[in-house]
Amino acid sequence: MLGLGTEHTYYYYLNSVDMRKGFNGLSGIVKEHMDQNQNTNVVYAFINKKKDKLKLLHWRVGGFVLYYKRLEKGIFELPEYNIEEGL
Template sequence: MFSLSSSHRYYLYKGACDMRKGFHGLSGLVTGKMGKDPISGDVFIFINRRATHIKLLHWESGGFVIYYKRLEKGTFSLPKGLRSGGVSWGQLVMMIEGIKAEKLRHLSRYNPPKPLVFADKNVK
C-alpha cells in the first residue's frame, strides 16, 4: 500500500544513482554516503544521471519498500536550494508530477508557540 505523506521526512541523494541498485545497494548509500539510518522511517530519494528514473526507499512496518518511476518522456526537475538534502512533501509531489517551480516563495503561516518545559518541577 502506498503510505507516503507529508508526515514523513524526505532526503534527496545528491549524486547520480545507478538504478540497478535494489534494497541493499540503496540502503548502503543511505548509510555510507548520506550518513542516515535507512530504517528510521524517513524516505530517501534517488535519481539517475539523466533524471529519467526515480526511486524512493522507505522502511515501513517490518520491511523496505521501493517506489520506482521511469519517465517515457522528459526529466525530473530537481528542487532548487535544497537544505542538507531535505525535500518537502510539496517539492516531492511537484517533482514527480513534472511541475517546475521557477520562483518558489513560502508564505508565512501561524505556528503556535511551544510550551516551556522545565527540568525542575518546582520551577514555574
C-alpha cells in the same frame, strides 16, 4: 501499502545513482553516504544521471519498500539546493 505524505521527511541523494541498485545497494548509500539509519517516517530519493528515473526507499515496519518511477518523456525537475547555505 502506498503511504507517502506530508508526515514523512524526504532526503534527496545529490549524486546520480545507478538504477540497477536495489534494496541493499540503496540502503548502503543511506547508511554510508547520507549518515542515516532506517526510520519509519523517512523517505530517501535517488535519481539517475539522465534524470528520467527515480527510486524512493522507504522503511516500513518489517522491511524496506522501494518505489520506482520511469518517465516516458521529459526529466524530473529537481529542487534547487545550495550546499553552502543548506537551502
